[in-house]
Amino acid sequence: MSPTGVGRIGSVFAEAKSENRALLIGYLPAGFPTLGESVALVEAMCDGGVDLIEVGLPYSDPLMDGPVIQQAVDQALSNGATPQSVLTVVKAVSDHGVVPVVMSYWNPIEQFGIEAFAQELRQAGGAGVITPDLTIEEGQPWIAAAGSQELAPIFLVAPSSTDERISRIAQVTQGFVYAASTMGVTGARDRVSNMAPQLVARVRASTDLPIAVGLGVSNGAQAAEIAQYADGVIVGSAFVTAANTGGVAAVRELARELAGGVHRAR
Amino acid sequence: MSTTQADLETHLSGHYGPYGGRFVPEALISALDQLDAAFRAGIADPEFSSRLVDLERDYTGRPSPLTRARRFGEHCAGARIYFKREDLNHTGSHKINNVLGQALLAQRMGKTRIIAETGAGQHGVATATAAALLGLQCTVYMGAEDTRRQALNVARMKILGAEVFSVATGSMTLKDAINEAMRDWVASVDSTHYVLGTVTGPAPFPEMVRHFHSVIGRESREQIFAVEGRLPDAVAACVGGGSNAMGLFSGFIDDPDVQLRGYEAGGEGVDTGRHAARFAAGTPGVLHGARTYVMQDEWGQTVPSHSISAGLDYPGVGPEHAWLHDTGRAIYESVNDSEAMDAFALCSRSEGIIPAIETAHGLAGVIRLGKELGPDSVIILNLSGRGDKDVATAARWFGIELEHSEFGASIELSEGR
Numbered sequence: 001m002s003p004t005g006v007g008r009i010g011s012v013f014a015e016a017k018s019e020n021r022a023l024l025i026g027y028l029p030a031g032f033p034t035l036g037e038s039v040a041l042v043e044a045m046c047d048g049g050v051d052l053i054e055v056g057l058p059y060s061d062p063l064m065d066g067p068v069i070q071q072a073v074d075q076a077l078s079n080g081a082t083p084q085s086v087l088t089v090v091k092a093v094s095d096h097g098v099v100p101v102v103m104s105y106w107n108p109i110e111q112f113g114i115e116a117f118a119q120e121l122r123q124a125g126g127a128g129v130i131t132p133d134l135t136i137e138e139g140q141p142w143i144a145a146a147g148s149q150e151l152a153p154i155f156l157v158a159p160s161s162t163d164e165r166i167s168r169i170a171q172v173t174q175g176f177v178y179a180a181s182t183m184g185v186t187g188a189r190d191r192v193s194n195m196a197p198q199l200v201a202r203v204r205a206s207t208d209l210p211i212a213v214g215l216g217v218s219n220g221a222q223a224a225e226i227a228q229y230a231d232g233v234i235v236g237s238a239f240v241t242a243a244n245t246g247g248v249a250a251v252r253e254l255a256r257e258l259a260g261g262v263h264r265a266r
Numbered sequence: 267m268s269t270t271q272a273d274l275e276t277h278l279s280g281h282y283g284p285y286g287g288r289f290v291p292e293a294l295i296s297a298l299d300q301l302d303a304a305f306r307a308g309i310a311d312p313e314f315s316s317r318l319v320d321l322e323r324d325y326t327g328r329p330s331p332l333t334r335a336r337r338f339g340e341h342c343a344g345a346r347i348y349f350k351r352e353d354l355n356h357t358g359s360h361k362i363n364n365v366l367g368q369a370l371l372a373q374r375m376g377k378t379r380i381i382a383e384t385g386a387g388q389h390g391v392a393t394a395t396a397a398a399l400l401g402l403q404c405t406v407y408m409g410a411e412d413t414r415r416q417a418l419n420v421a422r423m424k425i426l427g428a429e430v431f432s433v434a435t436g437s438m439t440l441k442d443a444i445n446e447a448m449r450d451w452v453a454s455v456d457s458t459h460y461v462l463g464t465v466t467g468p469a470p471f472p473e474m475v476r477h478f479h480s481v482i483g484r485e486s487r488e489q490i491f492a493v494e495g496r497l498p499d500a501v502a503a504c505v506g507g508g509s510n511a512m513g514l515f516s517g518f519i520d521d522p523d524v525q526l527r528g529y530e531a532g533g534e535g536v537d538t539g540r541h542a543a544r545f546a547a548g549t550p551g552v553l554h555g556a557r558t559y560v561m562q563d564e565w566g567q568t569v570p571s572h573s574i575s576a577g578l579d580y581p582g583v584g585p586e587h588a589w590l591h592d593t594g595r596a597i598y599e600s601v602n603d604s605e606a607m608d609a610f611a612l613c614s615r616s617e618g619i620i621p622a623i624e625t626a627h628g629l630a631g632v633i634r635l636g637k638e639l640g641p642d643s644v645i646i647l648n649l650s651g652r653g654d655k656d657v658a659t660a661a662r663w664f665g666i667e668l669e670h671s672e673f674g675a676s677i678e679l680s681e682g683r
Contacts, residue, residue, distance in 0.1 A: 061441065061553065061568055063291070074436075107551050107552040111566030135288050135292065135295065138289055157292060158293035160296040161293075185452060185453065
């Protein structure tokens with residue numbers, strides 16, 4: 001029997017923990033710059049040492065994303081990306097032996113049909129979904145649909161979240177908690193936010209789930225810094241920039257550098 | 267139907283039936299909670315309310331008159347048409363009502379900077395004005411396409427001391443300006459309040475913006491009783507996001523005999539795909555923090571809207587309008603560019619009032635409505651804004667040579683273009 005999505009995410013974190021290291025999580029939008037190239041890019045991430053892949057579902061109004069990812073999803077959309085492209089990339093990642101989760105703004109999932117989306121994602125080998133604009137108050141139907149397919153509903157916490165909210169978010173989240181390191185949109189920053197360690201500590205106090213930190217991580221040194229206290233390090237915009245400047249080779253190289261940072265951190 | 271109790275319940279949870287709610291990044295939740303608390307405390311605080319009422323009277327110039335439009339009414343099958351003159355407010359539109367309320371709340375929350383999105387520029391001008399009045403920093407996000415067609419308002423905002431940020435992503439219109447304002451707010455929320463300009467967005471914005479515009483409906487109700495001794499048969503307004511309409515509707519929503527009529531932008535025609543007719547051609551979805559009617563494709567990607575009027579050029583609509591539409595309490599129709607521009611010219615020529623092109627959509631609707639309801643009917647139209655900002659667009663539409671105006675270019679009222 002194949003393990004569930006929630007179980008597969010749990011296993012990757014458990015394996016990394018047994019090696020006393022954090023997980024490296026990489027993001028790229030499906031269909032960027034084209035569907036074929038995006039499959040090659042995520043395979044390069046896998047080969048370079050990314051442990052878990054976030055496949056982005058391109059959306060016309062990505063209000064939590066900075067300019068780098070905005071341009072990438074615009075490009076993917078003008079090249080015809082659809083939810084089907086996401087499922088294709090998810091399947092490629094899963095077939096490559098790496099666990100894929102989807103990262104999607106809410107409206108495309110609602111329009112696809114939430115039960116249908118959960119079902120097709122599971123069939124494609126997806127393990128969970130990160131929903132950056134779905135609050136837990138509006139998320140009940142999705143939590144139920146994901147649960148029926150044993151997919152992990154992954155919610156975000158932010159530095160501005162109260163302890164009480166963090167606890168409620170952690171109760172309905174499965175797989176891992178996504179801790180947004182800073183108040184702002186996605187994109188590389190010179191230095192990792194000083195809010196991140198405190199946020200991770202606050203989440204730690206209310207759940208045993210693994211905690212992954214994202215927003216603003218772009219190089220091995222930053223990844224190593226976060227890997228000292230978080231269970232996972234999420235990198236997005238930097239992979240998009242690498243794909244833009246050096247294609248598959250640059251993405252594989254960046255994955256190696258980041259994986260190196262994560263592995264030597266502790 | 268009576269919606270009083272249902273309204274109360276839905277407002278409390280930020281929902282209007284299945285619409286509304288909060289679909290935003292978690293980082294904004296604490297700011298929305300803070301805003302919600304400040305709003306409720308503010309409107310319960312006599313000092314806050316009296317400060318707002320004083321500003322409305324002494325600064326905005328409220329109450330705005332209710333003007334009988336006799337000559338325009340002749341083109342509406344002789345119906346008794348009244349204009350609620352929000353165009354006479356300081357800054358030239360209804361937008362100032364909401365902005366003063368929110369700017370006072372920003373001060374109350376200790377925030378030193380306000381930001382806003384703007385389409386036609388009226389909300390941006392109102393926000394820049396309130397910032398100047400209260401000594402707040404101000405940044406206004408405006409689509410690059412809109413900065414071009416509303417250049418006069420860009421200049422006004424800059425003169426008032428605001429920074430105007432031209433947004434060149436996506437369709438370069440109001441939708442993209444909102445995305446950019448939200449991105450600013452996520453990163454600046456400690457010092458900054460986002461003065462959202464219409465009854466859209468995450469709770470509590472739709473309820474709060476309606477509240478600050480409800481003065482339009484309250485005054486209209488008193489004024490129509492004073493002149494007609496009865497309720498109107500219908501109240502009408504153009505609907506972009508829908509704030510001027512909600513302001514007027516709110517005064518009559520509990521009077522089941524008063525029809526609520528909204529007019530959205532039909533652009534070049536609903537069948538051309540180049541329009542902003544959310545109710546005619548949109549479906550329920552989530553956009554900019556709320557569930558509502560959205561112009562979208564089968565995959566949930568927002569479809570760019572189109573209208574000659576920058577203020578109506580938006581692919582979503584306020585969630586309470588979505589609910590009023592579904593329950594049948596309000597009726598929404600679309601008015602295309604040429605019909606609106608005919609009404610623009612007719613209002614200018616018959617009443618000596620140059621309306622905003624947004625408002626002209628409501629005027630065109632009222633011409634239809636008068637014919638529907640007949641000569642004895644009483645109809646109030648929210649004359650939501652004045653048309654100074656639209657002079658260049660109108661001159662282009664009517665073929666008026668601005669540089670050779672001494673030749674006295676004439677406008678053919680019946681032919682539009």
